Amino acid sequence: MLILTRKPGESILIGDDIEVTITSIDQNKVRVGIKGPAHIPIYREELYRRIQKENRAAALIGKDEFESLLDIYSSGRQGDGPDRQ
Amino acid sequence: MQVNTTRFGKIEIAEKELITFPWGIPGFEELKSYVLLEYKNGPFQWLQSVEEPSVAFVVCAPDFLGMAYSAPDAKKNLINLEHDEDLVVLNIVSFNRAQGAIRFHVKSPLLFNVASRIGYQWTMEADELKGHLTMPSGDPGRTE
Numbered sequence: 126m127l128i129l130t131r132k133p134g135e136s137i138l139i140g141d142d143i144e145v146t147i148t149s150i151d152q153n154k155v156r157v158g159i160k161g162p163a164h165i166p167i168y169r170e171e172l173y174r175r176i177q178k179e180n181r182a183a184a185l186i187g188k189d190e191f192e193s194l195l196d197i198y199s200s201g202r203q204g205d206g207p208d209r210q
Numbered sequence: 211m212q213v214n215t216t217r218f219g220k221i222e223i224a225e226k227e228l229i230t231f232p233w234g235i236p237g238f239e240e241l242k243s244y245v246l247l248e249y250k251n252g253p254f255q256w257l258q259s260v261e262e263p264s265v266a267f268v269v270c271a272p273d274f275l276g277m278a279y280s281a282p283d284a285k286k287n288l289i290n291l292e293h294d295e296d297l298v299v300l301n302i303v304s305f306n307r308a309q310g311a312i313r314f315h316v317k318s319p320l321l322f323n324v325a326s327r328i329g330y331q332w333t334m335e336a337d338e339l340k341g342h343l344t345m346p347s348g349d350p351g352r353t354e
Contacts, residue, residue, distance in 0.1 A: 163287040166233060168333055173236055176318045176333045180237035183304035183315065184265050188217040191268055194305045194312060195254070 269300040276346030289323040
């Protein structure tokens with residue numbers, strides 16, 4: 126991994142179109158500004174990992190399982206409504 | 211074109227039905243091409259990978275639960291959205307075996323541009339929930 130030392134207000138360029146600026150630092154937090162092309166999504170790493178995990182679990186659903194889910198639903202035994210993420 | 215699926219066998223779809231996810235879906239980044247399959251009369255549909263027979267998601271429109279999203283311009287740009295009426299939002303739905311409960315993945319809606327057939331999964335930051343997600347009336351926006 127490339128490690129660079131930067132001061133608040135200084136930036137790093139990734140290629141010529143992505144600019145990462147250290148905007149402020151305190152004891153255990155760094156604020157980072159990111160400027161890049163509109164078509165590149167940017168994520169907080171831990172958030173992305175969590176969604177990956179949830180998606181992988183969701184994609185395991187079988188057709189029979191889904192149909193039994195619908196049976197539960199249509200018979201009105203779904204309890205208090207959907208479980209929120 | 212013919213698509214192999216583990217759940218539905220071989221299915222025939224038109225090329226114009228394909229939906230492209232330029233970045234894939236988190237967890238399945240390498241899969242870029244999907245198709246939406248109707249299931250009975252709704253409200254659920256299947257989002258089936260065209261490239262991997264075993265990958266499919268159950269999806270449902272958020273208004274089924276009385277929810278609505280407003281996507282910020284940065285997200286609309288990712289799917290090249292030119293007209294708001296071309297935006298369709300669907301939630302992945304999963305099934306909790308232990309509880310026998312349906313779970314809507316509220317914080318990671320799928321955004322589709324139905325004109326260009328481009329899709330993107332919006333992984334919402336906590337601070338994006340406020341202001342971009344309208345919950346059913348009477349619900350104070352409990353999300354955790």
